[in-house]
Amino acid sequence: MFTKEEVKEFIIKYGKKWLFPDFYNKVTWxxxxxxxxxxxxxxxxxxxxxxxxxxxxxxxxxTAITLSEMGSSTADYWLGFSLIISALLHNVFSKWLRHQNDIQDRVKAEKVSEVDEALFKEFLEIFPSGSRSAYLLETHDFGNSFNLDSLRDIDKFVDEWNCPEKSFINPELESIRKELWNKCHEFSWLIAKKSAPTSGGFQSVVPDRVRGNLDWPEWVDNDVKAVNEMASEVFLLHQGFIKSMREALKC
Incomplete structure (x- = not known):
């Protein structure tokens, strides 16, 4: 069944097409x-x-037939008008079918948008721009120690967002989510590999045994540089993901 709004929209839109057909259809023409x-x-x-x-x-x-058996010439006019009316009806009916397809496509797109919007809101609850992890990625120099709890948001995203239930239906947005997840996973692995607990209860890429030295060994400098660079990459991807989601979902 059609709603009153759909019927009204069809009458207004395609009533004009009935009076002024565009003859896009070859059969109609x-x-x-x-x-x-x-x-x-x-x-x-x-x-x-x-x-x-x-x-x-x-x-x-x-078999011999004559012209008189064909009927009067006035029937020609009825035939002509009948052909024109049937063509116009065909024109409107074909447009009605396209209109219904457009409605179905719009409804489907709206449902997809609602699912993705709900998932995006869930993402913002665990890893928003104002989270401790986002702040750590943006501002921290990993030549200094840091609180391991500051990585909680990234760890939660890595642990919970690699399953079908956390996949976006929009393929472009899903591609960005995968890219962000892969980079966050890589960053978590790098932190686990390159850092260790300090005597003060924090986590540090720089070992305690060389922390007080004026010149660190080259491998320490390389580790700090690698972690800092990847932290910047993760932050930029995170911000780009949020921006792309807001633009796509208009939220």
Whole structure:
């Protein structure tokens, strides 16, 4: 069943198409042209054509028919108008079918958007721009120690967002989510590999045994640089993901 809004929209939109058809459909164009031709063609010329058709039929079928048996010429006008009206009806009906397809596509797109919007809101609850993890990624120099609890948001995202239930239906958004998850997973692995607890209860990429030295070993500098660079990459991807989601979902 159709809603009142759908019926009203169809009447207004395609009522105009009935009065002013665009003839985009070849069938409509051919049938209207044929009907108009039957109406506008002079009667003498039509008689010539009819006689030729009758003579051809008699010659091939062996059955003699005459022009009077074809009926009066006034029937031509009814035939012409009937063809034009049927063409216009076909034109409107085909547009109605396209209209219904457009409605279905719009409803489907709205449902997809609602699912993705709900999932995005869930993401913002665990890893928003104002989270401790986002702040750590943006501002911290990993040449200094840090609180391991600051990584909780990233760890939660890595642990819980690699399953079908956390996948976006929009393929472009899902591609960005996968990219962010992969980079967060890589960052978590790098932190686990390159850092260790300190004597003060924090976590540090720089070992306690060299922390007080004026010059760190080259491998320590390389580790700090690698972690800092990846932290910046994760933060930029995180911000880009949120921006893309807001633009796509208009939220």
């Amino acid at each position: 051919y049938v209207v042209t044929l009907g108009a031709g039957i109406i506008l063609t002079p009667t003498p010329f039509k008689l010539v054509v009819y006689n030729w058709i009758i003579e051809s039929f008699n010659l091939n079928a062996g």
